[in-house]
Amino acid sequence: MIYLDYQATTPVAPEVAEAMRPWVSEKFANPHAPSRWGREAAAAIEVARNQVSQAIGLGGGSLAFTGSATEALNWALKGTIEKAHEGRTRIVTVATEHAAVLDSCEWLEGRGFGVTRLPVGRDGLIDIDSVEAALDETVALVAVMLVNNEIGVIQPVGEIARLARRVGALMLCDAVQGLGRVEIPEGPDLVAVSAHKIHGPKGIGALWMRQGAEPAPLIHGGGQEQGLRSGTLSPALCVGLGAAAKLASERREADHQHVERLWDAALAELGPQWTVNGSVEQRYRGNLNIGREGVDAARLISDLRDIAFSLGSACASGSGRPSHVLRAIGLGDREARSSIRLGFGRYTTEEELVSAVRRIGTAARAQEGLAA
Numbered sequence: 001m002i003y004l005d006y007q008a009t010t011p012v013a014p015e016v017a018e019a020m021r022p023w024v025s026e027k028f029a030n031p032h033a034p035s036r037w038g039r040e041a042a043a044a045i046e047v048a049r050n051q052v053s054q055a056i057g058l059g060g061g062s063l064a065f066t067g068s069a070t071e072a073l074n075w076a077l078k079g080t081i082e083k084a085h086e087g088r089t090r091i092v093t094v095a096t097e098h099a100a101v102l103d104s105c106e107w108l109e110g111r112g113f114g115v116t117r118l119p120v121g122r123d124g125l126i127d128i129d130s131v132e133a134a135l136d137e138t139v140a141l142v143a144v145m146l147v148n149n150e151i152g153v154i155q156p157v158g159e160i161a162r163l164a165r166r167v168g169a170l171m172l173c174d175a176v177q178g179l180g181r182v183e184i185p186e187g188p189d190l191v192a193v194s195a196h197k198i199h200g201p202k203g204i205g206a207l208w209m210r211q212g213a214e215p216a217p218l219i220h221g222g223g224q225e226q227g228l229r230s231g232t233l234s235p236a237l238c239v240g241l242g243a244a245a246k247l248a249s250e251r252r253e254a255d256h257q258h259v260e261r262l263w264d265a266a267l268a269e270l271g272p273q274w275t276v277n278g279s280v281e282q283r284y285r286g287n288l289n290i291g292r293e294g295v296d297a298a299r300l301i302s303d304l305r306d307i308a309f310s311l312g313s314a315c316a317s318g319s320g321r322p323s324h325v326l327r328a329i330g331l332g333d334r335e336a337r338s339s340i341r342l343g344f345g346r347y348t349t350e351e352e353l354v355s356a357v358r359r360i361g362t363a364a365r366a367q368e369g370l371a372a
């Protein structure tokens with residue numbers, strides 16, 4: 001199999017698996033127990049907490065582990081609104097956010113809060129003036145992702161955070177696809193991350209919180225995670241996220257260079273019939289979302305079963321509807337259904353990528369031949 005679906009998930013790094021190994025077998029103590037073994041597990045969790053905070057790189061603040069980034073984002077949105085001062089009843093977000101943000105916003109809207117969903121241009125980027133126009137003293141939270149999971153474009157999160165601060169609103173950054181790949185700019189008050197997108201294990205994410213910006217508690221119980229999210233932590237998963245975050249920081253430059261080379265090689269092989277969806281310049285280049293007129297993307301995927309890649313028009317939970325992101329950048333249904341997403345990274349070789357792209361090209365031409 002050639003794996004080109006790095007935005008969906010990434011292979012666990014061998015270094016991460018090795019760091020986790022003792023914590024899934026012989027080191028089984030409860031990290032909240034006072035015994036020597038419990039304290040050893042708690043200390044390992046604190047090392048991991050620091051590693052993740054350092055990879056986020058915003059300094060100060062605190063970090064709570066969660067079961068996923070979806071959980072961290074739900075918590076940040078709902079918990080911030082719960083704690084917001086009277087009069088701050090609105091959220092400003094973007095039409096191309098992840099469902100974890102958009103569906104939480106819809107849920108809050110159903111409970112009477114206001115939600116402004118900003119549009120993006122054909123390049124997938126937000127117009128900063130539209131952010132400024134949407135902000136006033138009624139806004140509690142601005143939620144914008146750093147790197148888009150479908151089209152890879154990088155939003156101006158730092159500038160948006162500065163605008164949010166001016167009106168006294170908090171800023172939540174979904175950095176799930178950005179951590180370890182692009183720098184998280186100064187400014188966000190809350191940052192959500194996920195281990196399995198950075199060569200760590202599934203089942204763990206985290207929410208970084210600037211001091212004073214902590215949302216209302218999410219889960220009540222034993223008082224773990226500063227009383228904000230109770231429940232026994234998994235040392236193995238925490239250590240896995242920590243090791244993955246540390247590795248991502250250490251390898252950021254090498255990974256970046258590798259991804260740039262892969263992007264160039266893939267584009268050279270694709271040829272001019274394919275168009276890149278979203279900005280090419282303001283982009284994380286391990287995400288190649290492309291379309292070709294007349295191609296049935298779903299058929300390409302089923303014809304090429306030994307290559308793992310995604311529909312550019314990732315259907316919302318199998319609903320068959322084209323992606324909200326591709327629609328937001330102005331693609332019609334037909335264009336969206338002719339788009340695919342190739343995601344590559346640290347462990348992708350140039351040979352496998354070029355060979356996959358060649359076969360995708362051949363299969364697309366075969367479809368044209370059939371249609372002619």
Ligand code: PLP
Pocket residue numbers: 007008067068069070071098100145147148149174176177193194195204205
């Ligand atoms: N945000 C973005 C941008 C993502 O790509 C994803 C995963 O698809 C999530 C949030 C949710 O992450 P998790 O799988 O940890 O819930």
